[in-house]
Amino acid sequence: MMKKFKRYTVTAALPYANGPLHIGHIAGAYLPADTYVRFLRLRGEDVAFVCGSDEHGVAITIGAKKEGLTPREFVDKYHNLMKKAFTDFGISFDIYSRTSNEIHYKTAQDFFKKIYDQGLFIEDTSDQYYDEQEKIFLADRYIVGTCPNCGHPNAYGDQCEKCGTSLSPKQLINPRSTVSGQAPVLRPTKHWYFPLDKFETWLKDWLIEGHKDDWKINVYGQCKSWIDQGLQPRSITRDLEWGIPVPLPDAKGKVLYVWFDAPIGYISATKELKPNDWEKYWKDPETRLIHFIGKDNIVFHCIIFPSMLKAEGSFILPDNVPANEFLNLEGEKLSTSRNHAVWLHEYLEDLPTRKDELRYVLNSISPETKDSDFTWKDYQQKVNSELVAILGNFVNRVMVLTWKYFDGKVPSEHELPGTTDKRKKILASYTQAHTDLNKTVKEMIGALKDFKFREAQFQMMNLARIGNKFLADTEPWKLAKEDMEAVGAILNYALTVVGNISMACEPFLPGAAVSIRRQLNAAAVENKWKEFWTKEELIHTVPQHHQLNPAELLFRNVEDTEIEKQVERLKKKENKPAAAMQENAVKPLKPEIVFDDFAKLDIRVGKVLAAEKMEKSDKLLKLLVDSGVDKRTILSGIAKHYTAEEMVGKQVTFIANLAPRKMMGIESQGMILMAEDADGKLRLIQPNTDVNPGATVS
Template sequence: MKKFKRYTITSALPYANGPLHIGHIAGAYLPADTYVRFLRLRGEDVVFVCGSDEHGVAITIGAKKEGMTPRQFVDKYHAVMKKAFEDFGISFDIYSRTSNEVHYKTAQDFFTKIDQQKLFIEETSDQYFDEQEGIFLADRYIVGTCPNCGNPNAYGDQCEKCGTSLSPKQLIKPRSTVSGKEPVLRPTKHWYFPLDKFEGWLKEWLIEGHKDDWKTNVYGQCKSWIDQGLQPRSITRDLDWGIPVPLPDAKGKVLYVWFDAPIGYISATKELRPNDWEKYWKDPETRLIHFIGKDNIVFHCIIFPSMLKAAGDFILPDNVPANEFLNLEGEKLSTSRNHAVWLHEYLQDLPGRRDELRYVLNSISPETKDADFTWKDYQQKVNSELVAILGNFINRVMVLTWKYFDGKVPSEKELPGTTEKRKRILDLYNKAHEEMNRSVKSMVNALDNFRFREAQFEMMNLARTGNKFLADTEPWKLAKEDMEAVGSILNYVLTIVGNIGVACAPFLPDASASIIKQLNGLSLVDGWKLFWKKEELVPTVPENHQLNQPELLFRNVEDAELEKQLERLKKDKPKAVNPETTSTVKPLKPEIVYDDFGKLDIRVGTVLAAEKMEKSNKLLKLTVDTGLDKRTILSGIAQHFSPEEITGKQVTLIANLAPRKMMGIESQGMILMAEDADGKLKLLQPSDVVSPGSTVS
């Protein structure tokens, strides 16, 4: 891996129209914070920037609903989000906002720099206008009947029922979501960024340059977009809230929120480091990494890099480790139904449990596929892992040291193997040391490669191994006959405790601080860089060092606490549907024998690319890596999945189905799906990511 002088780390700018929930945290903010804490402990030069995204039609509409001005509206939610991030301990170097003066100037200068190169396209076209509200409508604020499936509430850019990409003019009986009235078409001039002109460069930089180091889901979605052909994108809007377009003939025009928002990373860095911000954005020896959710992949991997390239002297993102989505209790998070765990409510209801939420979200991080948060799983992970493994180990070691050595670190002498018990202790020590050094190396490697679930597991393995060593050596029994051996055992497990204090800092910063406090070890800070550099256990507590009194790191989550959270979710849940009145389960097909089933070669593959078939509303053309080859499969799922949604996903397929020609293309297999009661298709996927070609039996 290339060595960099410094790092610029960004998290997606959250939209300032509501509070934060755990889906936001798991997607873009906790992974970034974990990685940044790791970099800082390693001694890297890093800036971690974020801020509120405060422009766009959604802001003006939200403000109107709450009886506020747009400025009052964004002030309210900026304060709510900023406080929630601070209370949760997300360690931004700066949390800025796109309504700041420095951002206005930076975004306008960025626009001007590209405009001076004559890259923008000016075009007048008819767009929908809400006469009652006096505003042009963005695609998402126009709904109507889908021409493909008849859904009466399809959006102007996509029908969420069948997945078809749309334009507002394709909708039947369009209406404004703002007033409910039918909009009219009016001519308006806008400026377009010529994304199509960057297609060749993107193929070289992204498709060829990052096919081996970017996540499959990220790479696959980008490749699908580029393979379908890029088009110019409007970067201006008709609004009175936003950054004015800095041109004399652009009165009443503002920069489109998705043009100005990513520039917020640059303006926030300027605000933080006004004298040397350029080295974090223009020096090739700086590594730029964006942490985002999967819905922002195209903007951060295709559009913003093209903007940076057009501006001429900016570095490009070296990686964009986007996460999939987090579900809640088996359902999609829904802000409209209040089906969410709001961060500020969590911190109020469960004070002192920041680390517990960090741990659980890291353990289920949706790194390669959607994940599900449940309160029962939260309770189980806290009680049986944080309390019973990590907390128990630290507490046992501290209590034993106070019991036998008055809280002073005993001698670290090597024990000569003069007795069978001592020989066994030495053998156990060697095995434990080897296992823990392996865990440290694996943890660092996983952190370097944005695999935070794996990294946290390896960190916890230090406590698992330490617990086992303590249980196997039983110093409480040895105390009756060999205190020298007891001293050596406790010296070693105290070293493990110190190393855990260092290792858990990216994942459990509060626990790390408590461990260092108990060890009375401010000097441990000096050992952090050594630990991450050597990638193995390092000395942390000198002989005769006086420890502080033990304190519990974690406490069990009680059933009553769990019930309170589950009751909160039930308040706004829709009424359950009676399955007896809605069931459309199909009857069984005729019986087969095992030999019939055995003829099927069912395997897991990864979708590398997807595109819609021309002249077909049902078919998607998929390129699937089967582990044996890369083949084309036509699948009738276009009304259920968009190409972007399925690209990067693992699928189950029948690999030995005879090829079949459809619409002039040979399909070499069949994707297996499950159809629920309302006719919605669901992917059949392994519970964990497996290698393409893995067989199903």
């Protein structure tokens, strides 16, 4: 049962103000957050839904310089673009603020000062790389050089993306600045560090023990992996002109690190929204704080920000962080640098009447526990075969039949004595439909409470499936010549289902919900929202003899030409490397085997519960895999292709009956199966949909 809270503070990750939004952003954080908030509001909950633009950091100054703008002009441009896209798409923030606002500066500086006054920060001077031409200290990501491990010439200062090795800038061979291209020099600089290591024991109690049963496995696993590796102090200041000045007399030219100041933006946005009573949304233990983010922000929201809140001492902590994995596009990673993306503002310009369609498709493929893939063909199929053929079809049939037989007035709610075989069949169909519908409503609401939005939307669509079956079973169009009383009873109940569907649609398809209520001509439906969502059962929605408005189509088919236009547009604007355009070479087949050789293999699907990099090995990851029958350790040579954090929560295919083998002193109890591209890139072999651990491959 859902724990009762007085109110909810719901945040969605602050998008970085250096470019437009794409569908990966929407699927990762903003659509799940909006769906959940709409659900809470329908239940009558007190909710503050906050977000805003993240506008500081080195990337802003570099981006501004490339576009010939000041940092302020640069963030203004992208803040306005993102805010408009969110508004046009219908993401229902209570406030969309920005971290360049004066209220945020003061909030972040006060937060820093309170921790500083407790003597928690570590002050340290160290040598860091400096770009003499640009006159800036360089963050790790703005330094590239030759990887000392694999020789890749363009490894970053924090990681080599070719071999996956974690690096520090000083390990790079022949480092150079990505800003000027020049070789940087080392210069001493003083900074303040947050002692994250001092919070390790507390994090183990609060997070590892306290949330192991209620947080998503991909979130929990990544956090556990980080904490198990040991935490280190983190610098929370930078040498920059653009940003929030460090509020200390000896900190001239220093600003707060963007990842220290950005999450405080949730607090300052709430202050802006509710200046007189913001504290109850952040300091009352009876408030539930929930962060919606993508998986690249897990560590910041689950380890660093909670530690900051704990250090400050007066704030509540996040009760859940339902982070999503990544969304791919047409089988490839979304890439802003290659322009391989579906930009939200362009979608809204091309398809302004199809907002619900995009919400539906993205919800249906939501990357809740593993990466998922958006394709335009799948988009077309889901719109045509589900939204049009199931939901739209049911609502339209009921409306059209009511107008045909009763001039658009809700027929009487007759009780039908089972005096004929046909009436007995109608009563049986009604009883079954009513049972199925109420069960579906409970399952939909249960899934929403558990942040399982794919499942919740599936159950919402099931209401229309059950409604269509009820009409097909009772066939009112055939009864019209002999039993109009029965026709009226059937359509009266069908209209009740339509009204309930309008309420069920609201978190997922708000546009369709408005259209259905307009057709029903029933403002009374809105008065029953809370009753529907709290009772978790069908509610009587439209009184008999009530006049309906004319029927209208909820959705229209997506034509091939529309899809071809989008696919062609994507191809034209992509900036693919030449190597990616080459035809893949395929390795020759291995020697032939007989069936008995294959039959000896026990190949199963498992789920990775935890993962860590093996010390003194560049290739091995140590995985804890749920095999369905046990939890086993498997060592896999994939560290150059996947990080430990990426592996947690993923489904893997493995050989379960391979004789155990000791490697580096650890017994490996299986072999993970991978596919190797022509360029040597290893990829996991995974089922298309989630299956239970232990499922066999045959």
